[in-house]
Amino acid sequence: MAGSLFDTSAMEKPRILILGGTTEARELASRLAADERYDTAISLAGRTADPKPQPVKTRIGGFGGTDGLARFLHDEKIALLVDATHPFAARISHNATEAAERTGTRLFALRRPEWQTEPGDRWTSVESVAEAVDALGAVPRRVFLAIGRQEAFHFEAAPQHSYIIRSVDPVTPPLNLPDQQAILATGPFAEADEAALFQARKIDVIVAKNSGGSATYGKIAAARRLGIEVIMVERRKPADVPTVGRCDEALDLIAHWLAPA
Template sequence: MTHRILILGGTTEARQLAGKLTRREGFSVTLSLAGRTESPVAQGVPVRTGGFGGAGGLAAYLREEHVHLLIDATHPYAARISANAAEAAQQAGVPILALRRPGWEPVAGDRWTLVDSVVEAAQALGAASRRVFLAIGRQEAGVFEAAPQHRYLIRSVDPVEPELAVLDAAYLLARGPFPEADERALLEKYGIDAVVSKNSGGDATYGKIAAARALGIEVIIVRRPPLPDIRSAETVDQLAAIVDHFFEPVAERGV
């Protein structure tokens, strides 16, 4: 029997998991991407691009494609997609697992200001003009038009369009990973005195956090949103092991 697995992706771990599972005999893996990135990294497995039309649309897809397992390996801040995934799995009667990388934790020397949203992050910058590094991607950069007194350095994979209606903004197009040494050089070059970041977790984008610590720069961290309470793992290997066990014949489980 071929086990059909749909992975909701958009993260490095999703791509790695898809590659690992597709090499398993008896697994047919499809990776779903929301399509928000104009030039996504090659995935190496069959890819479906675009939304499903909410939980109902995803549930219909799961039934029509006879999916045996749904895996939510989306970004930690894709709360709406994760909620839709959990609801769709329930509607379709399909098991669901999640791959959730752990968030960063502050260590000695960090100057973190924790906020609950990007809107609060803009407010937390204060009234006085600052040199701000926005490392939150392009989707919510426009929120900072409400704080036009600051000078912004904005990094994203795809261009911010339209550009921010502020007096001073510079734009960098780049895709991680971003080593600490490079991040430190960037912060120094632009005279940055505040970094705005989501708590994405992982090593690929931690360099800016470590660099800010070394330079004594404040980092405004947007807390993670609440996610559905479903069975999850923190690493690709852990989740792959769960999937292997999930599809083991009952007799092999000692039942």
């Protein structure tokens, strides 16, 4: 197949496509890269300006919705699709579910477990970023935004607050807010460093998404230590697809589903 992402000389190997962009996706790709039973590739959305090199064949960019992904799965003869995208990447997860069903491609999701409240946490749980804006209230506060850059525009509706906005890449277009500061950084973030940052910036409240994992949990632990409120955007109910929470579980499922006849 001309222009194929996969090894056309190894058609007998089951082809695995990982929808990536997370630490878990990279770990799974690394484990599969050394497994000669499979021909593995990873796809990245391309939202990060300088993504880290991946250990397997890589494509970057969207597919063109459900139709485009279904066409890719069919044309590339994908045996297994692994949705290891960010827990809040709802659109691509929806497209993956629809495309897999349409093409008869096996699909499972690799999702890190959600964070759970612990004694001392001051969480206000909301269902969306728009609800998080309302939860800040009318009284001006110093807000630490840790939701990424895609939905930061919602906070233009609450210009009375002072914002510290942390993201991997700059928010574009720039937010129309009178008091904002940007921090460009990539995790992991240690609890002690987060606590020092919150104290230095006199943070009153943190807005975060319940993405789970350890890389960005430092802000949650630091907020607990300092008694800072966290407005937590909770995950939506996941699609009805098989889901595992750890790389080892994913590998076991792959071995079971793609075992030779």
